[in-house]
Amino acid sequence: MYFDKSAIVERTVDIIGNNSAVTFFNIAYGIDKNFMLGAAISATSIVINTTIPLAFHFFTYYIDSETTSRFEAMANRYHVNIHIYKVNTKLLADLPQDKWPCSAYFRLTAFDYLAEKLDTLLYLDADVMCKNNLAELSTLDFKTNICAVVPDISTIREQCALRLENPAMKTDYFNSGVMFTHLKNWTANQLTERTLAFIKENTTLKYPDQDALNILLCGKTVLLPRKFNCIYSIKSELQDKTHLKFKNIINDESVFIHYVGTTKPWSAWGQYPSTIYFQTAYKASTWHDVKLLTPANALQWKKKSKHAFRKYHFLDGILARIAYYYLK
Numbered sequence: 001m002y003f004d005k006s007a008i009v010e011r012t013v014d015i016i017g018n019n020s021a022v023t024f025f026n027i028a029y030g031i032d033k034n035f036m037l038g039a040a041i042s043a044t045s046i047v048i049n050t051t052i053p054l055a056f057h058f059f060t061y062y063i064d065s066e067t068t069s070r071f072e073a074m075a076n077r078y079h080v081n082i083h084i085y086k087v088n089t090k091l092l093a094d095l096p097q098d099k100w101p102c103s104a105y106f107r108l109t110a111f112d113y114l115a116e117k118l119d120t121l122l123y124l125d126a127d128v129m130c131k132n133n134l135a136e137l138s139t140l141d142f143k144t145n146i147c148a149v150v151p152d153i154s155t156i157r158e159q160c161a162l163r164l165e166n167p168a169m170k171t172d173y174f175n176s177g178v179m180f181t182h183l184k185n186w187t188a189n190q191l192t193e194r195t196l197a198f199i200k201e202n203t204t205l206k207y208p209d210q211d212a213l214n215i216l217l218c219g220k221t222v223l224l225p226r227k228f229n230c231i232y233s234i235k236s237e238l239q240d241k242t243h244l245k246f247k248n249i250i251n252d253e254s255v256f257i258h259y260v261g262t263t264k265p266w267s268a269w270g271q272y273p274s275t276i277y278f279q280t281a282y283k284a285s286t287w288h289d290v291k292l293l294t295p296a297n298a299l300q301w302k303k304k305s306k307h308a309f310r311k312y313h314f315l316d317g318i319l320a321r322i323a324y325y326y327l328k
Contacts, residue, residue: 005192008109009059011086013068017075024055024081025138027122028114030106033062034296037287038126038266040070045130045281047078052135055081057114057121059106061089073286085113095199096208104209105196107179112192115183125177127259128229131277134255140222142182146189148222149174150229164211168218176210177258178229191216227253233261234270235303238310246274262303268292269304269320295320298327 018024027046029039043056058071063086071082087109089102107123114121122137140148151157152175161169186192191213198212205211232249240246250257257277263270265278268291282288295301301324308317 005109005112008088008091009085009113010088011063013063013071013084015068015072015075015082015084017077018053018079018081020053022053024053025050025122025134026055026057026114026118026120027124028057028059028107028110029124029126030059030103030110031126032060032101032103034293035103035126036060036062036067037290037293038264040074040287041266041278041281041285042124042126042128042130043080043082044074044078044285044287045277046134047074047080048281048284049130050133050135052138053080055083057110058082058084059087059103059110059113060084061087061103070286077286085110095196096203096205100208105199107176108192108195108209111181111183111186115187118183121181121183123179123181124256125258127264128177129257129259129265129277129281130255131250131257132227132253132255136255137180137228140180142185142222144185144220145222146182146185146191146220147217148180148224149176149217150178150224150226151175153231160211160214163206164215166215166218169214172218172221172223173214174221174223175229175231175258176207176213177260178224178256179213180224189220227255229256229258230254231258231260232274234259234263234265234267234272234274235261237272237274238306243272243274246272250274250277262299263307264293266292267300267304268294269307295323298324301327 031039063084075082087106092102092105095105152173157170157173160173161167194216195212199208230250237243259265265275295304301320305317305320308320
């Protein structure tokens with residue numbers, strides 16, 4: 001599959017908050033409109049915890065004046081550079097999108113599109129929040145490896161090893177929400193084209209881009225410690241009356257917390273002590289006056305009802321469950 005990097009981006013907005021001649025640590029997000037708030041807060045969480053010069057790259061299909069204005073305020077306040085790219089989604093229209101949005105493939109376009117300008121790029125999902133300095137990554141020696149990644153949790157690795165019929169996945173299967181990539185090695189191995197082609201040829205993959213990347217990058221990755229991708233589901237709070245068990249996963253060494261699952265830290269119903277790292281960045285961000293998101297579909301109403309009942313907000317729980325039954 002030929003990937004035309006010159007046509008994939010329709011428009012670019014460059015916001016320069018740091019015009020010094022220093023070397024920047026570059027971070028990218030691939031998002032749709034629904035994850036814009038999350039990505040902005042994720043970026044803010046990095047800014048308030050990191051000491052090195054930063055540049056952010058947001059790949060999205062939606063750009064409006066309010067979003068641009070808020071990013072301008074962020075760049076000026078924190079002296080960071082922000083680049084927004086409007087992706088031509090028509091070029092990705094033939095990829096599987098029944099379970100995953102088109103934006104799930106934006107990380108692939110980011111790696112390819114920026115390879116001519118940058119040496120390395122850290123890709124993060126929008127639901128990844130930072131709680132410690134990430135500067136350690138800036139000195140990583142890739143050698144001949146393509147990406148630095150964090151192995152997924154053990155149960156997922158074991159399932160994927162069976163599902164993909166690859167024993168190496170028991171130790172090496174990684175979560176693609178955190179990928180630190182050596183772009184020259186990426187392009188030399190034509191990973192974007194090969195991954196997109198693999199996805200099109202294997203339409204039954206459970207996690208299309210993540211499975212494809214794991215198969216094609218097997219043996220070509222640096223495995224990072226868990227602190228760079230502490231995978232946590234806010235759903236866990238439903239079984240934890242103390243709301244303190246998150247500390248078994250998120251600890252003093254944690255750099256990135258990955259809030260997987262339907263309920264996100266920017267969900268109005270998903271606020272717990274475990275999301276304090278989001279809450280702190282949210283208050284420090286130029287999005288602090290944007291309301292946390294309310295349910296937008298039946299599944300989210302169902303999740304809200306469960307969390308409302310756990311918090312003993314019975315009326316909210318009943319109303320949310322009614323909304324779920326009405327919409328499902």
